[in-house]
Amino acid sequence: MADVAGAVGILAQIRLVAEVRWRILRNGLRRKTNRFDLLGMIVLGVFSGIFVLGLCFGFFAGAYEFLSHGRPGWIALLFWGIFVFWQLFPIFATGFGAGFEFRSMLRFPLNLTAFYIIGLAYGLADFSSLASVCWLTSMTLGAAVAKPSVLPAMLMVVGLFLLLNVTLERVIGSWLERLLSRRRTRELFVALILLSMVSLNLINPIVNRYGALLKPLALRVIPYFSWFPPSLAGRAIAGALQAHFAELVLGSAGLLFYAAVFSVFLWRRCSAQYRGEELSETAAPARVAARRVAKAEDVPDRLSALSPQVAAVVRKEFRYLMRNNFSFFTLIMPPMLVLIFSSMFTGKHPTSEHQISSEMFFPGMMAYLILILMGPAYNCFAFEGRGIQTYFMVPLRFREVFLGKNLMLLSVLAVEIGVSLVMLAWWLGLPSLPVFVATLAAMVFAVVGQLSLANWSSLTFPRKLEFGQMRGQRQSGMAVLTAFAAQIVFGGVSAVVLFSGRWTGNPWLPAEAFALLAAAAVGGYFASLDALSRMAEEKRETLIEALCR
Amino acid sequence: MTETAIRTQKLARRFGNLTAVDGIDLQVAAGQFFGFLGPNGAGKSTTIKMLTGLLAPTAGSMELLGLDFAAHPVEVKRQIGVVPEGMGLLERLTGSEYLQFVGRMYGLDRGTTQRRANELLDFMQLADRPKTLIADYSHGMQKKLALAAAVIHGPRILFLDEPFEGVDALAAGALKALLGRMTERGTTIFLTSHVLEIVERLCSHVAIIHKGRLVAQGSLEELRAGMSGEAGSKTTLEQVFLSIVGQDGTERPHLEELSWLM
Numbered sequence: 001m002a003d004v005a006g007a008v009g010i011l012a013q014i015r016l017v018a019e020v021r022w023r024i025l026r027n028g029l030r031r032k033t034n035r036f037d038l039l040g041m042i043v044l045g046v047f048s049g050i051f052v053l054g055l056c057f058g059f060f061a062g063a064y065e066f067l068s069h070g071r072p073g074w075i076a077l078l079f080w081g082i083f084v085f086w087q088l089f090p091i092f093a094t095g096f097g098a099g100f101e102f103r104s105m106l107r108f109p110l111n112l113t114a115f116y117i118i119g120l121a122y123g124l125a126d127f128s129s130l131a132s133v134c135w136l137t138s139m140t141l142g143a144a145v146a147k148p149s150v151l152p153a154m155l156m157v158v159g160l161f162l163l164l165n166v167t168l169e170r171v172i173g174s175w176l177e178r179l180l181s182r183r184r185t186r187e188l189f190v191a192l193i194l195l196s197m198v199s200l201n202l203i204n205p206i207v208n209r210y211g212a213l214l215k216p217l218a219l220r221v222i223p224y225f226s227w228f229p230p231s232l233a234g235r236a237i238a239g240a241l242q243a244h245f246a247e248l249v250l251g252s253a254g255l256l257f258y259a260a261v262f263s264v265f266l267w268r269r270c271s272a273q274y275r276g277e278e279l280s281e282t283a284a285p286a287r288v289a290a291r292r293v294a295k296a297e298d299v300p301d302r303l304s305a306l307s308p309q310v311a312a313v314v315r316k317e318f319r320y321l322m323r324n325n326f327s328f329f330t331l332i333m334p335p336m337l338v339l340i341f342s343s344m345f346t347g348k349h350p351t352s353e354h355q356i357s358s359e360m361f362f363p364g365m366m367a368y369l370i371l372i373l374m375g376p377a378y379n380c381f382a383f384e385g386r387g388i389q390t391y392f393m394v395p396l397r398f399r400e401v402f403l404g405k406n407l408m409l410l411s412v413l414a415v416e417i418g419v420s421l422v423m424l425a426w427w428l429g430l431p432s433l434p435v436f437v438a439t440l441a442a443m444v445f446a447v448v449g450q451l452s453l454a455n456w457s458s459l460t461f462p463r464k465l466e467f468g469q470m471r472g473q474r475q476s477g478m479a480v481l482t483a484f485a486a487q488i489v490f491g492g493v494s495a496v497v498l499f500s501g502r503w504t505g506n507p508w509l510p511a512e513a514f515a516l517l518a519a520a521a522v523g524g525y526f527a528s529l530d531a532l533s534r535m536a537e538e539k540r541e542t543l544i545e546a547l548c549r
Numbered sequence: 550m551t552e553t554a555i556r557t558q559k560l561a562r563r564f565g566n567l568t569a570v571d572g573i574d575l576q577v578a579a580g581q582f583f584g585f586l587g588p589n590g591a592g593k594s595t596t597i598k599m600l601t602g603l604l605a606p607t608a609g610s611m612e613l614l615g616l617d618f619a620a621h622p623v624e625v626k627r628q629i630g631v632v633p634e635g636m637g638l639l640e641r642l643t644g645s646e647y648l649q650f651v652g653r654m655y656g657l658d659r660g661t662t663q664r665r666a667n668e669l670l671d672f673m674q675l676a677d678r679p680k681t682l683i684a685d686y687s688h689g690m691q692k693k694l695a696l697a698a699a700v701i702h703g704p705r706i707l708f709l710d711e712p713f714e715g716v717d718a719l720a721a722g723a724l725k726a727l728l729g730r731m732t733e734r735g736t737t738i739f740l741t742s743h744v745l746e747i748v749e750r751l752c753s754h755v756a757i758i759h760k761g762r763l764v765a766q767g768s769l770e771e772l773r774a775g776m777s778g779e780a781g782s783k784t785t786l787e788q789v790f791l792s793i794v795g796q797d798g799t800e801r802p803h804l805e806e807l808s809w810l811m
Contacts, residue, residue, distance in 0.1 A: 301659055308656055309653065312653035316642065319641070320641055323682075386638060386640070387640065389603060389633050390651065393601060393602065395624070396623065537605075537622075544603060548635055548637075
C-alpha cells in the first residue's frame with residue numbers, strides 16, 4: 001500500500017513556492033544571455049530603487065507636514081497617490097502577479113484557504129505592492145514623528161488600507177485574467193490601454209484650454225470621492241488627531257467594509273479557480289466551408305522586384321505586424337505624440353513667449369520618431385517563437401531574413417515619418433531647405449547605421465516575447481542597453497553635425513556631412529550582412545534555445 | 550550500386566561535459582524508410598538537429614546526397630524537408646499563409662506554391678479553416694501542417710521527429726500511405742518514434758542509439774536474425790530494442806526499490 005503524504009502548513013507552502021521562484025531565477029542565470037540580462041535588471045533595479053526611495057522621503061515629509069501644521073485631512077491626498085499607483089501601475093506596466101503561473105499550484109494538495117492566502121501573499125510580491133508598502137511605512141513614520149499620539153490609529157488605518165489594496169489588486173487581476181483569456185479581448189484591452197496612455201498626454205492641453213469651464217464640474221464631483229478608500233483613510237486619521245472619535249470609527253469601518261467586500265469577491269474568484277475553472281475555455285469557432293485560396297495568377301505580385309525569400313519574409317512580417325495589436329498600436333503612438341507636441345508648442349514655447357522654430361523642432365521630432373521606432377529592431381526575432389527554426393531549415397542565407405525584416409521596418413518608418421512630416425508641416429511649417437535635406441540624410445544615417453547594430457543585438461541577445469501580450473513581457477536587458485547606447489552615439493553625432501552648420505555659417509555643411517555619413521552607413525550595412533549571416537549560423541543554438549522556450 | 554542519402558562519420562555533439570552524441574557512423578541508402586530509435590535522452594533529436602542544420606556538430610562530418618553539409622549547407626537544405634521537435638511553426642500565420650511562406654523560402658514560384666499549398670491543405674484535411682491561426686490549431690493539426698510544410702518543395706530526404714504523435718488514427722493512416730508512396734518514388738525518410746510498432750510497420754532499416762552511441766544498424770531482418778541467430782525470426786522490434794538497450798541490466802527498473810508504492 002502506498003503511503004500518503006502528511007499535510008503541509010500554509011507558511012511552509014508559501015516558503016516552498018518562494019524557494020521555487022528563487023531557484024528559477026538562479027538557474028536562469030546559468031545561461032550566458034541571462035547573465036547579461038541580469039546587468040540590465042540591476043540597472044533597472046537601481047533606477048526603481050531611487051524612484052521608491054525618493055518618494056519615501058516625499059511621503060514622510062508630506063505626512064509630517066500635514067499633521068504638524070494642522071492640516072490632517074490633507075493626508076488623504078497621500079493615500080490617494082498610493083491607491084492610484086497600486087491599482088493602476090500593474091495594469092499599465094508590469095501585469096498582474098509576478099509572472100508566476102499561480103494556477104499551477106492547484107496540482108498540489110492545497111485547501112481553498114491555503115490557495116487564497118498564498119494568492120494574497122503573492123499579491124504583495126509585486127513591484128507596485130512593495131513600493132506602496134514602503135511609502136505607507138514612510139507615511140506612518142512621518143505621522144508618528146509629527147504627532148506620536150496618532151501612531152496607533154495610523155497603524156490600524158494603514159493596515160486596513162494595505163489589506164484592501166492588496167485584495168483589490170488581486171480581484172482586478174483575476175477578473176482581468178479571466179477576461180483576457182481570449183486572445184482577441186486581450187489584444188483589444190492592450191490597444192485600449194495604449195490609447196489611454198496616449199490620451200493622458202492630452203490632459204495638459206485640455207486643462208489649459210478648458211480649465212476654467214471644467215472647474216465647477218470638478219468641484220461638484222469631488223465630494224463623491226470622500227466615500228472612496230483613500231478619502232476614508234484620510235478621514236480616519238484626521239478624526240484620530242482631532243479627537244473626533246466618530247470620524248475615526250466611520251473611516252476605519254468604511255475601510256473594513258471595503259476590505260470585506262473585496263475579500264468576498266476575491267474568495268469567489270479563487271473558489272472558481274480552485275474548482276478547476278479553465279480560463280481558456282471559449283466557444284469553439286464555427287467551421288466554415290472549405291474555401292480555396294485565390295489562384296496565384298489572379299493576384300499581381302507586388303513584391304516581384306525582391307527575391308522570393310526576401311518577399312516571403314516581408315509578407316510574413318507584415319502579417320505579424322497587422323495581427324499583433326500591441327505592436328500595431330505602438331506604431332500609432334509616435335505620430336500621435338508628434339501631433340500632440342506640435343499642437344502644444346505651436347506658435348510659442350510653453351515656458352516663454354519666444355516662437356518655437358521649426359529649424360530645431362523638425363529635426364528634434366524626427367529624432368524622437370527614430371528613438372521610439374528603432375527599439376523593437378534590437379530584438380527583431382522576439383515574436384518568432386518556435387518558428388525561428390524555419391529560417392534554419394530552409395535553403396537561404398540569413399542575410400535574406402535580415403533584408404526582409406529590415407525592409408519591413410524601413411517601410412513602417414517611411415510611413416510614420418511621412419505622416420509625421422505632413423502633420424509638422426501643417427502645424428509648424430517645414431524648416432529651411434538645408435535643414436530639411438540635412439534631417440532626411442541624418443535619418444538615413446541614423447536608421448541604416450543602427451540596423452547593423454540592431455541585427456547584431458537581435459542575434460546576440462534574443463528574448464522571446466509573447467505575441468499580442470503586454471502582461472509579463474520583459475525585453476532583453478542587454479538589447480535595451482545596446483539600443484540605448486547606440487541611440488546616444490547616433491543622436492550625439494547627428495546633433496554635433498547639425499550644429500556645425502550654425503558654427504561655421506555654412507547652412508549646407510550638415511547636409512553634405514550627413515550625405516557622406518549616410519552613404520557610409522548604407523555601405524557598412526550591406527558589408528555587415530554576410531558577417532551577420534555567418535554569425536547567425538554560429539548563434540543558431542542560442543537563438544533557437546531562447547525563442548523556443 | 551545504391552546511392553547513399555545520409556552518411557555520417559564520427560559525428561559527435563557535446564554540451565559542456567555531457568556527450569549527447571558520441572561519434573556515430575550512420576549510413577542510409579537513398580529510398581530507404583529508415584527508423585532511428587533510442588530511449589529518452591539517447592541522442593535521437595540531437596542527431597536529427599545536426600543532420601538538418603539546426604545544431605552544429607562538435608566533431609565529425611555529415612554527407613547528405615553526396616554533399617558535405619558543412620561546405621554546402623544551402624544546397625543540402627534545398628533537398629531536405631524537416632518536421633523538427635516542437636514543429637517550428639510560425640503560429641501567427643494561418644495554415645495556408647505558412648505553407649506559402651515556406652514554399653517561397655524554398656524558392657518555389659508563387660503559382661506552384663499556392664497550388665501545392667492548396668493540395669496539401671486538402672490532403673491534410675486542414676482546408677476547412679482558412680482563417681484559423683496556427684496558434685489555434687490542435688496539436689494534431691499542427692503536426693499535419695508541419696508535415697505539409699516539410700514536403701511542399703518535394704524533398705529527396707525527409708526528416709521526421711515523432712511525426713505521428715498526437716495525430717488521429719484516420720490522418721495517421723493517410724500520412725503513412727503518403728510516406729510509403731514517397732519512398733517508392735525514391736525519397737529517403739529518416740524517422741524517429743517511440744512507438745516501435747509504427748517503426749516496425751513502416752521502416753525497412755533501423756538504427757538504435759543508446760547513450761549517444763550507435764549500438765545497432767541494419768535492416769529489420771538483420772537485427773532480428775542478430776538476436777535470434779536465425780533468418781526469418783518472429784522476434785518483434787520491441788524485443789530487439791529491449792535486448793539491445795537493456796542488455797547491460799542498468800536500464801531495467803528495480804521494482805523492489807519501490808516497495809512503498811505497492
